[in-house]
Amino acid sequence: MASTDLAATYAALILADEGIEITSDKIVELTNAAGTPVEPIWASLLSKALEGKDIKDMLTNIGSGGGAAAAAPAAGGAAATGGAEAAKEEEKKEEEKEESDEDMGFGLFD
Template identity: 75%
Template sequence: MASSDLAATYAALILADEGLEITSEKIVQLTTAAGAPVEPIWATLMAKALEGKDVKELLTNVGAGGASVAVAAPAGGAAAAGGAAEEAKEDKKEEEKEESDDDMGFGLFD
């Protein structure tokens, strides 16, 4: 049996999987039927947080922000990958310059 703190989340996932609207009433019904009742406030908060969002899309795009760059480089060929590497080196050099400009020759505990 799921703990009561996760019950609302599981209920929302079940509703999304079934293609049903996620409402606080349905979350309370599901959790009560499962034997892990939650307070209505938590069901309401979960329903409000997921209102207007496609839960399945949220789950499939977890971590997609960092992966899109890595996937794009092979598709563009070696030239695109080389260009990306050059940009990364230039960015790193700029960061090093900024750090050295900020160094005044003394530290916090000197």
């Protein structure tokens, strides 16, 4: 990431930490004060992306796997069990192949 991208992100984090609404004007103001000016279009896009989001909650739940990632297994539960059955069938096939190799005299220690 470029330093301007990081500066805009850090500015948004500072605003969230202080409980101030994240707007493009405030991001531009903070980055200019830090000596890393950001173009207003990027600050606007970042502020729109973070609009209505609880940044602190997002940071505390980074590894929880919430949202769409958690909903996918719940919705596809039947598909997951079908996949497990297919894996068991493949294991059975592999076991049969191993047994047949030994019957032909091709054992590991022969």
